Amino acid sequence: MKVRFWGVRGSYPVPGPSTNRYGGNTSCVEVQPSTGEIIIFDAGTGIRKLGQRLAAGRCAQPSCTVSILFSHMHWDHVQGLPFFSPLHQPQNRIRIYSSAHGDAHLRRIFEQTAAQPYFPIGFSDFKSTVEFVNLKENAEFDIGAVHVRTSPLNHPFAATAYRCDGPLGSVMYASDTAPFCDMLLGDEFIPAPPGPEDLTDQDRQRLATMQKSLVALATGVDLLVYDTHFTMDEYRANPHFGHSAPEHATEIALKAGAKGLCLFHHAPNHDDDDMDRIVDQARKLGQGRLRITAAREGELVDTKTGRATDDKEER
């Protein structure tokens, strides 16, 4: 199994020379199982170029199904969707998997991302067939020969982690999430980092359950792609923003016996040189038991080895 990173950035896209090496597009990862299914994690701005490639290639076939698995609906994970060319081809079936918040209606939320007064065209203008699958917590389902399981994440308004197992390997996508120690994020806006007051027992319980479920899902996975938006210092200043540092990701990966950890959702203020330093430092956290890399836009990574193949996508 392989994955190609089309967007690795968190919060908002960061064009410019200082992000040329790691990439400036927001979250989008393509899963390439050996069995041919088209599976995509999130639709940040990176999905635009993936869409162009699919539209000219596999989606140009008489019928084609694309499954997009959404971690959540924050802008950096949905803003590229209307620019995804296969949406505009009548022969395609686009299946949107996501977990609607509370009793919200999934299609209706997505429709708000492409509608006036924010966008010139809407879902009714998309020529493909668009289907919505509203996932429950800890859902389990198949996409062709790929088995998919989910687990909830600690993020404002909630997010979902996905694990895909195919005949030739496995990958798990855990973006966006805060760690499970300091703070339980829910529906409320938290204006400032919390004070020294402790979590309630109930919060602690829920965080422990969430972490246990995530570790169970990551058990033995070949490649764990994980939100490491912050460095540890940045995290301490912003524990209420719903993102982790490499230290938190490593803890989960080691607990789960993951074979590889891939840092993801790079903060917009981390330029290429910062990223080099962050990965260098993070590597030491693996204690020789864990391969640690950082996602780079355009790279095709073999989940078994964690290495990029030579086939770097032209950007």
Place this chain on the structure above:
Amino acid sequence: MKVTFWGVRGCIPAPGPDTNRFGGNTPCVTITGDSGTLVVLDAGTGITVLGRELMSGPFGKGQGRATILLSHSHWDHIQGFPFFAPVYVPGNSLTIYGLGAASSRLEDILEGQMNPHFSPIQSLRNLGATIEVHEVSDGTRFAVDDLQVSTIELPHGETSIIAFRIEEHDTSVVYAPDVGYPNGQVLDRAVAFFDKADLLIHDTTYSSEDYEGRAGRGFSSFDQAATAAVRAQVRSLSSFHYDQDYDDATVADLLIRLRRRLDELGGQSITLVEAREGLTVEP
């Protein structure tokens, strides 16, 4: 008066090595008046770069004041706002002018972007800065300190945009992104609004070839911008809002053709400003 380009790309940010020269951020331009008044035109992702720079001055201390003029509320013109660092600093004051929609007030439109499904900030009210929103329509006039601002409503596909004309002493700048003329014919009333501007920043989303077949989308071609500039006898014309799929080589080529087109139309005296991120001009 100084004009600086922070984002010149249309529709969606286009990061990557092949947009380094002109830039991949969505629209944001600033006008700085002679006495330091700051007017920001649109809040695409370019405004995030501006925000980082402003934080080293009064905005970092909660003593900043700026006016933001929004041409319209399509994503690429407002998507940078939640990431404009000065909005998080209490004490800063931002006054926003823009177009409402038939269905909703401008303030509700901006609030909609912060909806908790889509943004962890959840509401404009959670931003630290004081934000005041004013709606404008065709022919609105107002002043921002020494700067005089006037507006015109122009067609943009099935909706419209507000173009702004900003004047200080004898200098005038017109900002007209995302204009799409019916049948591709530059409107007389647009020409009158652009009249003799020192700098006309005009939509140039498409090459003439790509414009064919995309005419209904509500943008201009490079050639149409040249026609508007020549007819309005402006002093300089700036290209703007490049299509997301045009790499640097393509844009550079389109700019050579734009210069040629201006000359053909009798606009030899018009200076061509090749909009790119980071460029500052004094009109």
